[in-house]
Amino acid sequence: MSRFLTPATLPEALEALARPGAKVLAGGTDLMIALRQARLEGAALPELLVDVTRLPELKRLELDGSACYLGAGLTFRYLEESPEVNRRLPVLAQAASKVGCQQIRQTGTIGGNVANGSPAADSLSALVALDAVAEIASQEGVRHCPLPELITAPNRTTLAPGELILGYAVSPPPEPEGQVFLKVGRRHEVAVARLNLAACLDRAMNDPRVVLGSCFPSPRRLTDVEELVKSGEPGPALWQAAGDKAAGHFTDVCGWRSSATYKVPAITRITARALSLAWAGLEERS
CATH class of the missing domain: 3.30.465.10 (Uridine Diphospho-n-acetylenolpyruvylglucosamine Reductase; domain 3)
Structure with a gap:
């Protein structure tokens, strides 16, 4: 006791x-x-x-x-x-x-x-x-x-x-900054994340931050995705390219394990969606 x-x-x-x-x-x-x-x-x-x-x-x-x-x-x-x-x-x-x-x-x-x-x-x-x-x-x-x-x-x-x-x-984020957190689980509540993603965008795209969780031993900043976002033109094409880059990062690090069939397209979509929502939120807060 x-x-x-x-x-x-x-x-x-x-x-x-x-x-x-x-x-x-x-x-x-x-x-x-x-x-x-x-x-x-x-x-x-x-x-x-x-x-x-x-x-x-x-x-x-x-x-x-x-x-x-x-x-x-x-x-x-x-x-x-x-x-x-x-x-x-x-x-x-x-x-x-x-x-x-x-x-x-x-x-x-x-x-x-x-x-x-x-x-x-x-x-x-x-x-x-x-x-x-x-x-x-x-x-x-x-x-x-x-x-x-x-x-x-x-x-x-x-x-x-x-x-x-x-x-x-x-560190206080710049104002305005678009911030979004998305999660994929087996159910709506009481669910351990199959994957989650946090995205932060400032208007000048000087410091984009994209963090992918539940895919690695600990949540990881996707610096290659951040560099792509930093150098691109905000819009659907960039968000899709960032999603593809994030999925590629996952397979480079983890290989094509059995869960990749599910996770690769999910990572692509959740990354593109999070960046799109973060940018839209930034527009609303401007």
Whole structure:
């Protein structure tokens, strides 16, 4: 049986997490299922569960000024419904709205979604598209890590024992910027993404960002697609060419596995559609 602790301050939480066998508990949407499975299989359970939901540092939201900050304890429901997030970071609000079902979005957090390290994590693709940098604390101090460097393999991260994600620093996107998140799953809700894609376009096409998730060990920026978009004329022909390029990138990296018959045309279409919608959204916001 695991012991349970709900610290009221960040120093208390970090002290607790430094103990052997301690595990972070935030929304618990993945962790509690894993613990139940471990118990059924007779596997070892964490000695201590540290509930971090009362820490104010994890609930910060700053979207004005020269930097944006998103606390790791913000829930998907909050991000989905926040007028500020929908205005400044719509790609994240859209991704949050696609996570699981209403009950999962009510408690699940962007800290746990990233710390879990799933290649199919919806918020992770959006955060990578926003060039988010994780702020990570422990009793040793605070470090900062770009998200592509945090996820090393499926369900594997560089988080060390005793470390806690506090939140994410995001460079404010230019205004206006078209942002879109799309997801393909087996059903409308409670679906693990077969693939997802986040796209961000500025009017001058100086910094297009296209991130494909659930196809690689972790969400990946498609830099070759971004270069193509940067040098082209906005319109259907460019979006289609970008979709073809994205599908080619997938097969170059992953080969023609059995899922490619489904994923290659899906990647082509979702990329072209996301870029088209991002550009249309940019036109509306201008």
